Amino acid sequence: MAALVKQTTPRRRGTQQPPRSRAFFLELLLNMLVFALCAVIALQVFAEAKMTTDRSAALSTLTIEAKDLAGHYKVTNGNVSELVSGAVRGSFGELNSSGVLTYYYDRSFELTEASNAYYWLELAPVQGMGASVAAIEVSAYQYGTGSDDEIELLFSFTVVNYQPLPPAQLQRGG
Secondary structure, eight states, rough: OOOOOOOOOOOTTTTOOOOHHHHHHHHHHHEEEEEEHHHHHHHHHHHHHHHHHHHHHHHHHHHOOOOOOOOHHHHTOOOOOHHHHTTTOTTTOOOOOSSSSSEOTHHHHBBGGGOSEEEEEEEEOOSSSSEEEEEEEEEEEEEEESOOEEEEEEEEEEEEOOOOOHHHHHHHOE
């Protein structure tokens, strides 16, 4: 008997792909697109978190510096000239003609010259508080991140120092 030979028609390579491989390729592309979108969103969240952390650290450092200067102001009984003399912060404090004392800081919060400043603290005298009261307004500023060099007020507070009464007023009041 003659052996039965199965007749098959030869397939040409590359002309036909089974539909399963197309679906797998489409699913793979869709998954890569979803993961890329998630990565972009995650990078934006991390970048915003880094900026928030840096801003928080800057505010904390400036607050500590401002409170330290306010404490020195109270200890010296409201004598700003002792803050300027260099005994407290070095020779970087600048006192202008209107009595405003300014300390300049670079981005790493080191005292610096005005030309290198990114942050600064101003101690401005408050007028009209009375003869036995001295007060200053402590303000912290930062150069803005925009191209037009805007200035941003970070915080401000008032320090009041009650001056000791002269001996003649103490005797009358007692």
